[in-house]
Amino acid sequence: xxxxxxxxxxxxxxxATAYALKKQGVEKLALLEQFQFGHGQGSSHGRSRITxxxxxxxxxxxxxxxxxxxxxxxxxxxxxxxxxHKNPGIFFGPGIARYQDSLREVPEVSDLIxxxxxxxxxxxxxxxxxxxxxxxxxxxxxxxxxxxRTMRFLAGQLKDKxxxxxxxxxxxxxxxxxxxxxxxxxECERLVVTAGPWTTRLLxxxxxxxxxxxxxxxxxxxxxxxxxxxxxxxxYAGEQADTSFYGLPEFERxxxxxxxxxxxxxxxxxxxxxxxxxxxxxxxxxxxxxVAHQWSGQARLIGYDACIYTNTCTEDFILDHWPExxxxxxxxxxxxxxxxFAPLTGQVLAELAIFGRTSLPEFERxxxxxxxxxxxxx
Numbered sequence: 001x002x003x004x005x006x007x008x009x010x011x012x013x014x015x016a017t018a019y020a021l022k023k024q025g026v027e028k029l030a031l032l033e034q035f036q037f038g039h040g041q042g043s044s045h046g047r048s049r050i051t052x053x054x055x056x057x058x059x060x061x062x063x064x065x066x067x068x069x070x071x072x073x074x075x076x077x078x079x080x081x082x083x084x085h086k087n088p089g090i091f092f093g094p095g096i097a098r099y100q101d102s103l104r105e106v107p108e109v110s111d112l113i114x115x116x117x118x119x120x121x122x123x124x125x126x127x128x129x130x131x132x133x134x135x136x137x138x139x140x141x142x143x144x145x146x147x148x149r150t151m152r153f154l155a156g157q158l159k160d161k162x163x164x165x166x167x168x169x170x171x172x173x174x175x176x177x178x179x180x181x182x183x184x185x186x187e188c189e190r191l192v193v194t195a196g197p198w199t200t201r202l203l204x205x206x207x208x209x210x211x212x213x214x215x216x217x218x219x220x221x222x223x224x225x226x227x228x229x230x231x232x233x234x235x236y237a238g239e240q241a242d243t244s245f246y247g248l249p250e251f252e253r254x255x256x257x258x259x260x261x262x263x264x265x266x267x268x269x270x271x272x273x274x275x276x277x278x279x280x281x282x283x284x285x286x287x288x289x290x291v292a293h294q295w296s297g298q299a300r301l302i303g304y305d306a307c308i309y310t311n312t313c314t315e316d317f318i319l320d321h322w323p324e325x326x327x328x329x330x331x332x333x334x335x336x337x338x339x340x341f342a343p344l345t346g347q348v349l350a351e352l353a354i355f356g357r358t359s360l361p362e363f364e365r366x367x368x369x370x371x372x373x374x375x376x377x378x
Contacts, residue, residue: 011044016346071343089142197270219255219303309335
């Protein structure tokens with residue numbers, strides 16, 4: 001088979017890219033997925049995600065204004081349903097100054113963020129104690145992303161383009177790009193790689209830049225209202241990156257969501273079997289290092305999920321042409337905060353593949369930060 005463009009990996013960014021390519025009029029298009037659509041081996045599955053403006057880096061604060069104001073609304077209009085559910089968002093912890101500094105660099109969000117004393121925050125958000133946070137930020141742009149419904153909306157737009165159980169063994173470069181797959185050879189003029197933790201198998205030169213890390217997510221029953229609109233989305237900013245936690249209200253499954261944001265230089269095998277029971281060490285970590293100090297009342301662990309993050313050491317995305325062949329575009333390093341950006345990153349990757357640059361001045365101002373040249377080694 002021969003295509004104008006092939007996208008590898010049908011997670012959220014592969015879906016978003018293929019959707020943007022189709023909207024640009026690319027008809028000979030294929031989206032290859034090595035597993036079944038919606039599988040739980042990567043980091044795109046699950047019912048919910050957070051969207052927010054509060055970030056510890058100002059470029060993401062600025063880009064989120066484009067994403068919130070134009071790009072998600074366009075997806076919702078096309079989907080004919082709400083994909084973002086407005087919800088209070090709180091940001092706190094000993095590392096909160098990083099967020100305060102970056103928000104000050106983007107004046108247009110000043111009316112969207114409140115800064116509270118911990119005592120006032122505890123009055124407004126009684127499940128939380130705020131024992132070690134000098135200030136608490138309330139982000140009024142926050143929402144719960146209906147992640148599973150978003151994935152299904154995009155897949156519905158691409159149902160004739162997705163090829164499941166199609167694993168790429170190698171990429172060969174000639175007059176066209178040749179993909180050796182378990183279902184035979186595929187040729188294409190342009191290729192977009194959004195393969196999550198498997199990216200480094202297809203492009204081994206990226207091994208110094210990307211790391212996969214297993215994540216454990218707990219779902220808790222608490223003695224407080226827990227639904228969207230009643231319980232906040234939140235981020236606890238620790239002094240170090242691996243001492244940060246995050247969570248969401250109950251959404252389309254029982255229990256409020258709680259997880260440690262864990263990245264690191266020691267990579268995990270993306271093909272490892274993810275269990276259906278939380279490891280004892282992970283449960284103890286969530287209970288002893290967060291719940292016991294930060295939440296009031298009782299919290300009972302009632303559910304578990306797992307995923308594989310893929311990150312750069314700075315947690316910046318890579319959105320760029322492959323340095324060895326500009327017919328190949330790579331999107332990588334999204335895990336932990338990339339789902340909310342999918343309407344943007346999908347458009348960026350599609351336009352880089354077709355035109356070589358994007359039509360978004362908001363992104364072009366920061367484009368160098370997402371280049372291969374800027375990607376650091378672990």
